[in-house]
Amino acid sequence: MAADGIAIVAGRGALPRLIAEDCRRRRIPYRVVIFEGVTLDWLPGHPVLHEIFEKPGKLFADLRGAGCGVVTFAGGMTRPKLKPTRFDFKFIGMAPRLLSGLKAGDDATLRMVAEIFEAEGFRIRAPHEILRGLLVAPGVASRLHPGPADRVDTDRAFAIVTALGAADVGQCAVVAQGLCLGLESIQGTDAMLEFVAATGAAYRRDPAGGRGVLYKGPKPGQDWRIDLPAIGPETIRRAAAAGLAGIAVQAGGVLMIGREDCLATADAAGLFLWGYEPEPAEEETA
């Protein structure tokens, strides 16, 4: 049994499906791991392991039995409500660590989960290490390019997200004409863009000025192997509905889910998509 099989711990969204399809295409052995409470409509045709949070002993045994030595976490998951009557011996042995870890912030919880898998001998790999082309590359990917006002707004939004990151909050902000129109809280990017769509129009004072930029990037404390921010076609549609000029994301630090669809959506809506590099590359000396 090959221990280089990949276990895809599947959450919401298109990412786990894209990885599973990629594994199938490239004939890499894989299993889709579904925890109770996660509903996915793309499972038929894929090899699946059904698991529950309370029984990590069964999970590890299933993974070993399927030859999966590699684990990747793909797509958002909701924090589970645990039923203590179902705990297995493995869970009870790790209980103090698990229970305090689940009460911590998102970053700390995910780091704990990764460490538990590693202690069991599994290797953690990021989705973008398995599926090529997932990370946004430096430079403008869309037909439309950001103008000078958009670049100023992007710099400002980057500075704001960086400041927010120091408090372990949010991964994105909207800035138009120098004014901050939106900051991401726990409700996420879509909710913030809806807020901007409903309330932001009155604050673009200069009709000739920038229409605003959504900037998104990882927080400083994030474990890039298990949790990177992502954008998809829906992000782009909502940014367009909020009247923005485009989207800038930290180059190499944000996943673009469904690249073709994203680019087509951006070009159709007249938005730019920009892999932003906060520090300009230093010039090489001859």
Place this chain on the structure above:
Amino acid sequence: MAADGIAIVAGRGALPRLIAEDCRRRRIPYRVVIFEGVTLDWLPGHPVLHEIFEKPGKLFADLRGAGCGVVTFAGGMTRPKLKPTRFDFKFIGMAPRLLSGLKAGDDATLRMVAEIFEAEGFRIRAPHEILRGLLVAPGVASRLHPGPADRVDTDRAFAIVTALGAADVGQCAVVAQGLCLGLESIQGTDAMLEFVAATGAAYRRDPAGGRGVLYKGPKPGQDWRIDLPAIGPETIRRAAAAGLAGIAVQAGGVLMIGREDCLATADAAGLFLWGYEPEPAEEETA
């Protein structure tokens, strides 16, 4: 003519009216300065100077003529759209400075306005230096007190607002059970509380946990003489509508507009009102 008269540059809200009434009660000479575009319904019975932004020469002459050597800025104002055909000589002489200052961030613009008045020989005084009891004092003012979970949420919200302040954005945040449910952008506190009311309920995972706290405090770069954050009865009503447990504001750094009304509203809604001190007072040694 007494040069210790007070010119109240009146913006939105109840604050300028409260200062004017206080001056009248204490028989301090004063004028209410109304700029074009500001509409106020409480003016009858008060001595008023009508001014336009394009003619600072007229404004300064009117203030001197009325014996107003002291100027206080009270209530929010919208950035003016200037009509160049109306500029007076004074404006034209200060034009480069004025026009670049008006394009800067709020803090920078207000600092410039203050400096211009000072260069003309006027003294700037903060609303709370004229109207006693306006600043929120340390300690709990409401009947209800914050519980242990509320205190943890307040510390977290304070840390978040402090981080935001480094980027010159926002003066408040909402935190419940450790999760950030709202961050203030240019739309202001009321719009943020409306967002929390619409989207925040699903994120209070523990029914026995804290219902959430609104924290508000000044930004690090703010000029306390001309621009302090404020709360009023409407803030408290909206915090209650958002399902929060209470409001914490930086003690000594936030104005409470209409103190009696605020306390009655908070007590009726079952919210705490807390003058928060970020650093615990050091113990005195004998």
